[in-house]
Amino acid sequence: MSPTQGGQSGPSVTERVLGILSAFGPGAESLTLSGIARTAGLPLSTAHRLVGELAAWGALERGEDGRYRIGLRLWEVGALAPRSLGLRERAMPYLEDLYEATRQNVQLAVRDGHEVVYVERLAHPEAVRVFSRVGGRMPLNATGVGQVLLAFAPPAVQEEVLAGPLPALTPRTITDSGDLRRTLAAVRREGVAVCDGMVDLLSLSVAAPVRGEDERVVASLSVVVPSAGAEPRMIVPAVRAAARGISRALGAPSARRRPAGVVTPLPTAPADASP
Amino acid sequence: MSPTQGGQSGPSVTERVLGILSAFGPGAESLTLSGIARTAGLPLSTAHRLVGELAAWGALERGEDGRYRIGLRLWEVGALAPRSLGLRERAMPYLEDLYEATRQNVQLAVRDGHEVVYVERLAHPEAVRVFSRVGGRMPLNATGVGQVLLAFAPPAVQEEVLAGPLPALTPRTITDSGDLRRTLAAVRREGVAVCDGMVDLLSLSVAAPVRGEDERVVASLSVVVPSAGAEPRMIVPAVRAAARGISRALGAPSARRRPAGVVTPLPTAPADASP
DNA sequence: ATCGAGCTTCCGGTGACCGGAAGGAGCCAC
């Protein structure tokens, strides 16, 4: 299938170039040429040539220290990703409000495969430290946003995750697939996930689903507060309201504005846990 | 110098791949395969192969409509760009405050070559419409952030821009190099740029410089308000204060916190307009 | 039905790419 898997031939040029980009990551924002070559598994001279072309275009930048970093031009192109830009633009005002109201951490995330990817994050400098970062990944089972995204994911994805290993970040992380299945059902029922001490024993997160125009859950929104003395009851309505606001901004019919006081039932989950 | 400039040979594989990424841009967030091939100047079958590899890696995503978009994975890598992530992370709290105080548009931008690139933007849904967008570019002479970034850029860059054509976005855009030179001197003297109706006749922006640990101006911050009835005197101090806060967060010595009431002079500009 | 636009697959010739090797620059330890 891949143009280069036939027999003993090496990776294609494209794969090598992408491999160079992959060498960068959280904790490896700047690399030397040899570091790139080592990480990407390329001979030094090959890496030199390819990196030179990438830098000429602006995908990489070379600092005064001679180290390479991701270039502004690549960031610019990446910013065109619909799941980043389109979502962010419309969600920001609501994230703002939620941030302003809580002065804690507010996060917006989407699902990519079996992981959560954080798309936006507002953090008060004095709020609880949080492990996530914009552009970072986390397992689906261990985070509030992850549980929401998983609960409303296609059944096939749910089963794959439930069948696979469930990594534990703390002793309180859900790692039993039966427990997780029950939790997901609860999330679908309640429309929120409350995750206490699963990423980090000191923090608690409250997450809610964001729906797109076809009613599918396209993102999840959460607030992270200190676990000690947290009162989720105070936060849940605010998170739900913000998530609904974003869904409306994205055109989700179920989140249409309606006369105050009239309560419409939440749409039923696309599919239940049992496929 | 380039590995492929010798004689009549075509662009290298790397250049072709980057050309494919370049095909995407503001107003072209989603493209068909043939559209990509046309824009990038590649034969269809070549584009097909390369795009396939990019999609397999996650640099591109193929929608249900068969069109290609920038993939989340590329966004993720791009998010590692130091001028985006590092800057944003530290600047956000201050942008927040400024946004909260003005409920208008707040922007953070850096210079790349002879253009401004917007790195972050907070926009109130009911605020003045603004042309800029995250990841977008604008000419240096026509925007508040641009004038600030140009005023504190290396003299060589200033001269290049002053020598080159100065695009006009409105009749009020500065297009005379003498005028621009005087404006830049004023910006250096005042530490702020006030730009009325230069991007768009209805809006006014107030911008201030953000300095890094080596005192160099690394970014610029602005607030955009409706031109009609705007009172810049009210906004200038807030913008200056936020810019100074970010500079401090980035480690700029001149922005160190000091006993209230003691005024330290702003550092002199790295170089005056006349080189 | 007929057309056209867009997509996918196939395959043989060839020239772009590969990477070993040599050499230079900077740094630290001895």
Place this chain on the structure above:
DNA sequence: GTGGCTCCTTCCGGTCACCGGAAGCTCGAT
């Protein structure tokens, strides 16, 4: 000073991955 390290840069000939024309496919529109 001098040896040994790491990192970077440049060169060049053989070979194999890449290129792209062509044929066929799937749509939807006329």
